[in-house]
Amino acid sequence: MVKISLDVMGGDFGPEVVIPGAAKALERHPEITFVLFGQRDKCEALLANYPKLKEKSVFHECDVAIGMDEKPSQALRRGRNVSTMWRSIAAVKTGDADVAVSAGNTGALMAMAKFCLRMMPNVERPAIAGIWPTLKGESIVLDIGATIGADAKQLLDFAVMGGAMARALFEIERPTIGLLNVGVEEIKGQEDVREAGRLLREANIDSLNYYGFVEGDDLGKGTVDVVVTEGFTGNIALKAAEGTAKQIAAYLRAAMSRSLLSRIGYIFAKGAFDALREKMDPRKVNGGVFLGLNGIVIKSHGGTDAEGFAAAIEVGYDMVRNGLTQKIENDLKLYHALLPSSAGPEAA
Structure with a gap:
């Protein structure tokens, strides 16, 4: 089992790409389970279209989503502990997930990952x-x-x-x-x-x-x-x-x-x-790996489609599987x- 947490609201298209992308990755790797962080009103109907994904996922509602144009310092102040991005990273820190994947703002994602997971010695x-x-x-x-x-x-x-x-x-x-x-x-x-x-x-x-x-x-x-x-x-x-x-x-x-x-x-x-x-x-x-942190975070291209996001998930899957x-x-x-x-x- 590989547990993957997803910032469902990240990227240019949010749930419209992240959820179908996760479904594609699950088809190719049935042993994956997901921890999803998103706004319920924008995710619930989409998730219902993918019953296998819904069955293999735990959904956590978050009201705050980090914008693609937010400055890292602003995103960190506004989104710490409450945003979909932060909570997807924190799931790696607490052991509820093995890897976090987000298509969100690169600067904000890096700032939150460094603050939450800390650097390796x-x-x-x-x-x-x-x-x-x-x-x-x-x-x-x-x-x-x-x-x-x-x-x-x-x-x-x-x-x-x-x-x-x-x-x-x-x-x-x-x-x-x-x-x-x-x-x-x-x-x-x-x-x-x-x-x-x-x-x-x-x-x-x-x-x-x-x-x-x-x-x-x-x-x-x-x-x-x-x-x-x-x-x-x-x-x-x-x-x-x-x-x-x-x-x-x-x-x-x-x-x-x-x-x-x-x-x-x-x-x-x-x-x-x-x-x-x-x-x-x-x-x-697709899928850049953040290296040097006490945990694995994958950055997907913000403008990718479902196939591209699935590829980013699979990079994370490979990183966990191979230690x-x-x-x-x-x-x-x-x-x-x-x-x-x-x-x-x-x-x-």
């Missing part, structure tokens, strides 16, 4: 880790927007946490780790990135295989299993990739409808185009035990 900053489609399959990229900037020690923590997530999600015994940089040469890039590279090389952590620096085009190639960067750069890379995917899709639609011959060609090549559409579908990789939190705790403990002897006085 020795972790200074959280990170949002996203699943990135590549030519080889999938990679993990972090941080994609939790915090701006990171020093060498924080980038190292991201590497350890991202590696633990790769082991949990992809079941890779020793994932490869790359630091995103402006070049692969050791002399290039900001000082913090170069220092993080040195520390990773010298730490020689058994559970990680440090590859070295990677560049922007390595993201799509799948050069490494985990790409590490700070939140400002990571979020720009994410939005650029999403925009490029939409641009290519628009080009293809325009090309296929340009003439009768191209429309006929599309009919013959429909299978190939369907496979391409499936590969480029952002819903399939993400325990893997991160063990890896961080091992790394910090190595740090005094491997980092040297320069990193102090």
